[in-house]
Amino acid sequence: MGAKDYYKILGVGEKAGASEIKSSYRKLAKQHHPDANPGNKQAEDRFKEISEAYDVLSDEKKRQKYDQMRRFGGSSGFDFSNMDFGGFQGARGARRTKKTSFDGFDMFGGLGDVFSQFFDGNPFKNQGPQPGKDIHVNVNIPFELSVTGGETSFSVSKEKICPSCEGGGAKPGSRVTTCPTCGGKGHVSVLQGSFGVSRPCPRCYGKGQMIENPCDKCKGKGRVHGKRSYTVKVAPNTQDGKIIRLKKEGELGDNGMPPGDMLVKLKVKSHSFFKKEGNNVTCSIELKLKQVMNGTMVRVKTVDGKKVQLKIAPGTQNGTILRIPGMGVEENGKKGDQFVTIRVQVPENPTPEEKEYLRKSA
């Protein structure tokens, strides 16, 4: 393979400026774009060549190196495409983002998404199959459940394997053939600049197979949206914001790649009656003045959903705190208590007897 004359390929002089190179590239790329020349192998090759030339000449550092090589190597068969542009390799491992950005892509007027990847500008964004992304879900749980522990259920709408075609995308009974473009691999190597880059196959969209009759249910995608219910265990003394990871319940991965995880964030709802203080539960109850004067029995709710009888002694004061042992939060095998604060309602027109009581207790 001899040296390629990138200047000649782009039809510009050796002293051409960046804008001249750019405009020439755009003109040629548009003219030879594979979508504008379907099935034309020559145009495709020319297009790749143009892209490669532009990749080098549009980059100041690469161009400098290229010019240097030309000066020394002349036309004596120097193969520039094997050159290592040191310093670029580090970006190879960079994770791709789903969005491909290319400013000015509109100049091709909707030539299709697949080829926009040619114009990505970054040859190191490997577009090979990717594992599924994690799904984040917030689940509200009742206060009582966060204290006692138990289970909570919720449902999530997400993509799942189509049950009708079992993910194959083919109508049951229809013929499936190996994609001739990628030979069933689902990805193709594209020369971008001086580098071979793996891309999802544009013909089979990464599936590696061609389907004669696509499945009605999923339109051949092999995936459908559906609701799925989950039940997760909630540990006793669960704090607000705790995250439970459900392995492999996230988004499905690309062909052959594992799914992501589901991250369930437990949000503890605040309670109108109970509050948590350390591993104790607190609450307050209102009693009539008569009740505390004469003493009484009251029933108080506990976090386990039951009620406990509390004896209010005659003469109990406003603000008195009573303890219900073992009805708090379990922590390290030890259970806290429930503390009940007595609030006394003062009547608008107290009797002389009540007045006397209030005077004494003030």
Ligand SMILES: [Zn+2]
């Ligand atoms: Zn299907």
Ligand SMILES: [Zn+2]
């Ligand atoms: Zn293919």
